[in-house]
Amino acid sequence: MTPRRPLPPAQEGVWTGQRLDPDSPAYNTAEYVHIHGPVDAALFDEALHLVVAQTEALHVVYGVDDEGRPWEADAPAGDWRLHTADLTAEPDPQAAALAWMDEDLARPVDLARGLVFGHALLRIAGEEHLWYHRVHHIALDGFGLSLVARRVAEVYTALVAGEPVRDSGFGTPASVREEESAYRESPRFAEDRAYWTDRFADRPPVVTQAGRVALPGRTFHRRVVDLDAARTEVLRAVARDLKVTWSELLLAVTVARLHHTTGAPEIILSLPVMGRLGSVSLRVPCMVRNILPLRVPVAGSDSPRDLAVRISRELRAALPHQRYRYEQLRRDLGLLGGQRRLSGPGVNIMPFAYDLRFAGHRSTVHNVSAGPVDDLSVNVYDRSEGAGLRIAVDAHPDLYDAADLAAFQEGLLALLTAAVAAPDRTLDELRVRESVAVLDGGPLPGPARPVLGLIAEHAARSGGSVAVEHDGRRVTYAELLDSAHDLARRLAVRGVGPGDLVAITLPRGIDAVIAVLGVLLRGAAYCPFDPAAPPARGAGLLDEARPALVLTAATYADVTADDRPGPGTAPPAPPAAPAPDDLAYVLHTSGSTGRPKGVEVGHGALDHFVAGAAHRYGPRPGDRVLGFAPLHFDTSVEEIFLTLCAGATLVVRTDDMTDSVPAFLDACARLRISFLDLPTAYWHEVAHAVSTGTAALPTEVRTVVIGGESALPERVDRWREAVGTSVRLFNTYGPTEGTVVATVADLHDPGLAPGDVPIGLPLPGTAAAVVDGELHLLGGNLALGYRGNRPPDAARFAPLHALPGAPRAYRTGDLVRVGDDGQLRHLGRSDTEFKISGHRVHPAEVESALLRHPAVRDAVVVGQVLPGGTRRLVAYVVPDGPAPAAAAIREHLRTALPAAMVPSAVEFLDELPRTSSGKTDRHALATQLPVTRTAVVGTLEHTVTAVWRQVLGAATLSAQDDVFEQGAQSLQAIQAANRLGVALGREVKVAWLFQHPTAAELARFLAERARPAAVGLPQSLLADAVLDPRVRPGDGPRAGGTPERILLTGATGFVGVHLLAELLTSTGAEILCPVRAPSPAAATERVRQALDTHRIGLTDAARDRITAVPADLDRPRLGLSEEEFTALARTCDTILHNAANVSVLREYAGLRAANTESTRELLRLAAPRRIPLHFVSTLSVAPPLALAAEVPEAFLPPHPGLRYGYQQSKWAAEQLLRQAAERGLPVTVHRLGRIVGPAATGQVNERDFLWNVLRAGIPEGIVPDLFEEEIWTPVDHLAEALVRLCLGPPGPATVFNHAATPPVRLGDVYDWLEEYGYPLRRLPLDRWRAELQRSSGAAATTLAFFDARDADAGDATGADLRLGRVRADNVVDALRTGGVTCPPVGRELVHRYLDHCVTTGKLPAPAGRRSRPATPAK
Amino acid sequence: MPAPLTLDGFRADLAEYLYQRPDEVDLDEHPLHAGLDSLRIVTLLERWRETGVDVTFVDLAECTSFAQWWQLLCARRGGTT
Secondary structure, three states: OOOOOOHHHHHHHHHHHHHHHOOOOEEEEEEEEEEEOOOOOHHHHHHHHHHHHHHHHOOOOEEEEOOOOEEEOOOOOOOOOOEEEEOOOOOHHHHHHHHHHHHHOOOOOOOOOOEEEEEEEEEEEOEEEEEEEEOOOOOOHHHHHHHHHHHHHHHHHHHHHHOOOOOOOOOOHHHHHHHHHHHHHHHHHHHHHHHHHOOOOOOOOOOOOOOOOOOOOOOOOOEEEEHHHHHHHHHHHHHHHHHHOHHHHHHHHHHHHHHHHOOOOOEEEEEEEEOOOOOHHHHHOOOOOOOEEEEOOOOOOOOOHHHHHHHHHHHHHHHHHHHOOOHHHHHHHHOOOOOOOOOOOEEEEEEOOOOOOOOOOEEEEEEEEEOOOOOOOEEEEEEEOOOOOEEEEOOOOOOOOOOHHHHHHHHHHHHHHHHHHHOOOOHHHHHHOOEEEEOOOOOOOOOOOOOOHHHHHHHHOOOOEEEEEEEOOOEHHHHHHHHHHOOOHHHHHHHOOOOOOOOOOOOOHHHHHHHHHHHHHOOOOOOOOOOOOHHHHHHHHHHHHOOOOEOOOOHHHHHOOOOOOOOOOOOOOOOOOOOOOEEEEEEEEEOOOOOOEEEEHHHHHHHHHHHHHHOOHHHHOOEEEEEEEOOOOOOHHHHHHHHHHHHHHEEEEEEHHHHHHHHHHHHHOOOOOOEEEEHHHHHHHHEEEEEEEOOOOOOOEEEEEOOOOOOOOHHHHHHHHHOOOOOOEEEEOOOOOOOOOOOEEEEOOOOOOOOOOEEEEEEOOOOEEOOOOOEEEEOOOOOOOOOOOOOHHHEEEEEEEOOOOOOOEEEHHHHHHEOOOOOOOEEEEEOEEEEOOOOOEEEEHHHHHOOOOOOOOEEEEEEEEEOOOOOOEEEEEEEEEOOOOOOHHHHHHHHOOOOOOOOOOEEEOOOOOOOOOEEEEEHHHHOOOOOOOOOHHHHHHHHHHHHHHHOOOOOOOOOOOOOOOOOOOOOHHHHHHHHHHHHHOOOHHHHHHHHEEEEEHHHHHHHHHOOOOOOOOOHHHHHOOOOOOEEEEEOOOOOOOOOEEEEEEOOOHHHHHHHHHHHHHOOOEEEEEEEEOOOOOHHHHHHHHHHHHHHOOHHHHHOOOOOEEEEEOHHHHOOOOHHHHHHHHHHOOEEEOOOOOOOOOOOOOHOOHHHHHHHHHHHHHHHOOOEEEEEEEHHOOOEEEEOOEEEEOOOOOOOOOOOOOEEEEEEEHHHHHHHHHHHHOOOOEEEEEEEEEEOOOOOEEEEOOOHHHHHHHHHOOEEEEEEEEEEEHHHHHHHHHHHHHHHHHOOOOOOOEEEOOOOOOOHHHHHHHHHHHHOOEEEEEEHHHHHHHOOHHHHHHHHHHHHHHHHHHHOOOOOOEEEEEEHHHHHHHHHHHOOOOOOOOHHHHHHHHHHHHHHHHOOOOOOOOOOOOOOOOO | OOOOOOOOHHHHHHHHHHOOOHHHHOOOOOOOHHHHHHHHHHHHHHHHHHHOOOOHHHHOOOOOOHHHHHHHHHOOOOOOO
């Protein structure tokens, strides 16, 4: 092997691409030459060996040095053999040959080991042969392949003829390298760079059909079509006529096709160029090919001629600069990594027909693979001997499926035909009409009838039935209609007439319903406003709506109480029945121009909607429908009119009904609701609660209608699992402009696949069309338009010319897909609109409110969907000067916007991120989810940042910086990946660094990736979680009354000893304590020691009530004799099972006896007399945040977060209790967080892990980042709370999460330590471990713990164990009733602990602070 | 066979592909820098071969000026001169 040399630029580009996915065969290029004639295989083999030996580029190996820099070195390829096969016996020899080629092509090449090529000679018929030639793109490009093929033909021909072989005439790769070096030193290089950086200075957006980028695929889809000679000749002739080349005309057609599919005003193509003109490389088989990015502005008014001429001109300007490397330009422009790119689809024109003769026999060349396909690639081959062109269209399989590719290719060919036939017609005229999918909701059962008439009919027919109920008040249909007529008369007296608008700001209730009907009966329209809206917004909207009257709660009372006769004598004549185009109501939604817009809905649309919806899913007489929505949401229209037109009863909810989901469902049950209409966001909560058993759906509920935003598939699945398919669940979709609901899907359809959430089909009587992916609504439900003059918005109502007759349509801006079942699926928005809590929010409206704040210079508002499905609005604000408080910004917004439109987070930025075209990069902001820092991720993030800093030499790089914007190049990415791999001891793919261009993102990705994907619980665990069916409540006398004998397990532990003390002080019972000891005396001694260790003072009388029993919880019957066990079962009144083996490092098998089986034994003991059993568990049985947004106070199904033996053993024990509870045994489960020392004394829990970390770190002034926050409970409070809950009167709750206090942030704890006087440096965990001296006992223990955790593969991966929001309603409720309050857990408590530690010498007194006397105990 | 190639004809052919007038064609210019691509060179080549010149794409493509092309074309004018 010769010395290593740095890689030439062309090779470096390929090498880097290969490194992104080392096992990918994508860089294998191949072609085959079909030789029409006999071939002498031996001579062919000889010729090939000779040519290969002469082709220096095939004898190179590639490697990487310690710094990650690639090198190449010459090394003979060594022995290789021609593969020969006779396939003539195959049923389809040609197909067999192609299959063999595909298989060969799929084998990745190891560039470090050489042999980058392969040859085969396949006989497919008597005198027909295919010579297959594969080579890695790093060695040869297309032209290089052709040089080799030509040479092989020449040598073979000479050998067959027995003539001497002429000199190859090949130049050397060394000469090419020298030429390249000279070029890079030349002024030409600088000129070329200037040309390109200037041409792309604005970094234009690259628009493609897929709309995103993907890492290079390993394969590609391909569709090949041959243009026959005649069609090709037409193409050439038209090109000549246009004074362009046929390739330029093909480029023009490709651009036109891409413009048709994307609508982009500019297409940027990737053009492979030979790069050999005037170069020594013309005679060197090697790889010098380059890519030229070609910008082509395009508009629908352009003709193919315009485009071809434009392209020709652009090419003439660009081609002289074609040697400047594409990769170099990307680096110059900062277009590496992430979603950045320089150019889009490729067009590869190969004008060289090989006209090779093998010993006089004709041949044709066929390309098999042209290398990796980044997006779409159109390859055009000029076939030999005037056979015409071959067009092979390739597509990246991750971006396009076979159908996409087929559609693109067919469209391209159709356009080519059209363009050649009429090169001067505009692209708009040439657009091949895409077929528009129209979905029809079917006919209405009869003509739509006026809603007021329908309600009047019910009043006439069954006037005594209840129409509306609210908060104990009810009105019948007769009363309702009377009141409404009365109001209509009074409105007339006030001068309100047909065509007027009446604003209503009444809260939910019967009066609001009367007001709506009264206004309509008067022939006027109503316009509801949020009574709670900020006055400024309300005033603005009122100004624009220009109502004749405003009905507030006060004016309504005034109007209805006013008995004055009107200014005439007779009451005004009732108005005529409204016409379809008469206005019924005006509802406001967020506007894209920064102002809310009023949607005007006519009576025709209202009637039509009610008819369709009633037929499709509406309530029936006798249904009790919950009135959930306030009037200013259009769901209220559905609730009021569907209900009243059906003769059903509307039960308007009270405000406090939604305080909690269980309370809500309880209230629904009490109110005998049968039909629920819920905003999807609220239904998500309901579905969750119902699925976890926290709440139950009332049995009378038969129909649930949801709508307002996209339903989460996960919640739908949960619901279907918990509720089944007997309750009808309708998913509705519809903008206000389409009158409440446009489409409906039956989510209760048992045929729906899990995870599939369609929005269904249009309502009966309406239709919808999908045009270019966007949903357009059609039919009688459409609103009249917008109130006032709103040109940009009004354009959304327009004739749809794509359909016959151009019917009026509303363009929704919602992107949809029609599934195989014909139902619609919602894919997202085509604009920035975001739905939150059922509100449509146009960020522009929030932004314009933000910009009115004097301290705001610039602002962007985006909607984000957090991993748990939570939707939130975030404002990114560039302050004008010092940043104001986020709270002040939010306060400012609250005065101008409804609550849902006030962003939940305000973040300050120095400047807004911009896209390459200079627009605000909303996408970047929308995907910039809150950084979820955790110990492990934090550490990982630190490591990744450190590596990037080192590689880039940028000491100030932050975890949020985009490394590619900071100048990172491919090579540096490879270096960084290498170093990270070493630092983390695991594989880090280069591709990941490109996908996650900030250290924070990469760290999150790495942490995420390490998490196991599926529930892999040990089989024994699931078996252990089953409770023997014989464990059932006994029939005999049950334990009850004031407990006299209480069994407490684990009494010598930290929690146990405090429970023991609490039991002794708050009861007069005997406390039986099973203790691992050889004798009763030893057992008693152990309990005494435990009390002493924890300085628990008890009176002798109290101590006398302790009965220590030698036992072993790991063994059957708790290690007791049969008689002892039975005696215990007979005599004890209550069991507190607190014992556990908490070795967090042990496997499940080592813990099941102590933690799971002991619980089984105790249940067996408790069941016959139904002795209450209270189990002390842990919050760590809950799924982590990534799996569940909250931790319910309910039993938990198995989940992938159960990874450690300890968690698993406690979870299995909980499962046993669940079954016991289901069988009617009185059991409770108490899950604890971190239990800290007693608040009263300030003592610490010396065996606590966190305490040991602090004790090790404080003396050395360093503390680690371990976690963000966690729940702390002082042990004395815990003992009091737990004993109160266990011994108090039994309530309905079974599971208690002891998390009633807010979580404690570790950062705050460290602040408090510093305030106490300990100077501290906060370090990532790995650095803390590295810096910590192993001298002290605490340090050694702690470090050993971490070391052991490293050894446990499960955790070295760094999973995020944070929990979601921990529900603690059961604990809070019970303790409030019991009058128990938790002492504040904060600075003072921590300082009290420190006082105690300093006093007892466990910690050194802080320097500069004299040790204080310990805070006296209470 | 079409008439043999003359210098004026050569200039005119180049001018057509360079979008220039024949008298504007700079024979000292590098074909690459003039904005020619391989397809245009192949097309010119085919046209000139029809006049009886025996040149290949590589022959032309490795030249660094149009003047070299003309020299080459003259040298390869098969047997007519």
